Amino acid sequence: MSWPRADVLRTDRLSLEPLAVEHAGEMVVALAPRNLYQFTGGEPPTLEELDKRYRRQLRGQSEDGRAGWLNWIIRSAGGGPNVGFVQATLTREGADLVADIAWLVTPSKQGRGLAGEAASAVVSWLTSMGVGRLQAYVHPDHTASARTADRLGLVPTSTLIDGEILWEAVTTSLAHQQEGAR
Structure with missing residues (x-):
């Protein structure tokens, strides 16, 4: 299965760059604050760990090809240091394409x-x-x-996995919500 590749995305304030191994050096700083792991557990990654993780993620899919990986580094539209990341893991459920998304912004931002x-x-x-x-x-x-x-239009479900609540939305309902908000 062929999965999409991340494109550069822009908003009024931000530039989202597709992940590159070269981002590891600056991301190790953004991911260093220990309070980032208050809810997820774990420890700040080392530069070597991030380098290895990014090389794996840049394959764009899991070893078995059943999941596609998309990762973006967030920075100000005017440039400067990164402030975090957004990632999406794509899977197929029947004919449906499903995205499991996650985001992180360094505490100072x-x-x-x-x-x-x-x-x-x-x-x-x-x-x-x-x-x-x-x-x-x-x-x-x-x-x-x-x-x-909630801002993304996701709603909490009653599903709890590893201590976290599953939030979800069907994208047709998201489009309707976004049109109503304009």
């Missing part, structure tokens, strides 16, 4: 709507690529991520 703006650009792009359903997993105590998911 949080609270400005950047995660929602970046993720919205990715959601619009995914919808244009034929994605029929979007989903994200959000820790029940992570109110900022819940606000971002």
Whole structure:
């Protein structure tokens, strides 16, 4: 199966660059604050770990080809250091293309709507690529991520996996919501 490749995406304030191995050096700084892992667990990655992870992600799909991987680095539209990332894992459920999305903004840049703006650009792009359903997993105590998911038109479900709530939306309902918000 051939999966789409990430395109450069732009918003009024942001530029989303497709992931490159060269991003590891600056992303290690953005991912260093320990409070980023409050809800997800884990530790800040080392440069070597990020380099290895990015090389694997740049294959664009899982080893068995059943999942496609899309990753963007977020930075200001005017340039400067990155502020985080958005990623989408694509799978097929029957004829439907499903995207599991995630976002992260470094703590010093949080609270400005950047995660929602970046993720919205990715959601619009995914919808244009034929994605029929979007989903994200959000820790029940992570109110900022819940606000971002809500802004994207996702709604929480009763499904809890690894301590996180599944949020989802069918993209036709997203398009209707976005038209109503204009």
